[in-house]
Amino acid sequence: MLPDCTHHSQAAGGQPRQHEIRNLSWIGLKWADKKQPRVICLENVKQILQYGPLITECDPATGRVVTRDRIRHPTKPKKFVNRVADVGEQVPVHNQFLVPDPKRKGQIWRRFMQLLEGMGYEVEWEVGRASYYGAPTSRERLFMIARCDGQPYHRTGYPLARDVTDRIKPRLAGEASEAAPALTQTA
Structure with missing residues (x-):
């Protein structure tokens, strides 16, 4: 399993x-x-x-839900962060950033x-x-x-x-083992 x-x-x-x-x-x-x-x-x-x-991750500064949406960091344009939900925004569970409780x-x-x-x-x-x-x-x-x-x-x-x-002795690709019979091709 x-x-x-x-x-x-x-x-x-x-x-x-x-x-x-x-x-x-x-x-x-x-x-x-x-x-x-x-x-x-x-x-x-x-x-x-x-x-x-799992529980929903909340932004420590605002208490609002962290979403799975990725956006550019406001001060570091090469870095991406998860978007924090807007005030009053209801974020569907499938779009919430979930973390283990x-x-x-x-x-x-x-x-x-x-x-x-x-x-x-x-x-x-x-x-x-x-x-x-x-x-x-x-x-x-x-x-x-x-x-x-x-x-x-x-x-x-x-x-x-x-x-x-x-x-086990290392072998090269395609190399036969002494213990195994050689494979023959039949037409």
Whole structure:
């Protein structure tokens, strides 16, 4: 399960963009409830742990709503800022600049975990470097495994992805492996 990370990532300030995309995790839950897969894996940015309700950003000087409209900064013409609503202007929710409610950080993530557990899944998660799992990046990511079959999360005796990838000999594009049969072209 890979819910979209752009709404939780630190990149671009983590500004939620579309309500429907931000809530893709719930589609995963609906699917899990319907199909009951034995194992569910989730990988995402670690900031998803802070997934909670959103509130409207207000301008500290005026108390008015900050919109998603981008305008040139009044004194720095090369810089763009979000427009503050005019006095009395009613801004539709889809055009309000939304930010996570600091008082309710993690509330939706915790509810997501509770619902998985309520469906009979044992859930484990951890934050770790993606390179530890074989990805070519040192970024920290959230890794979650949920199982409903009573089996252990990790089998002893099996190598970790990073141990295997460290032993793979680099190859040039198109070069065949000694272990793999050569591909032949048939007409």
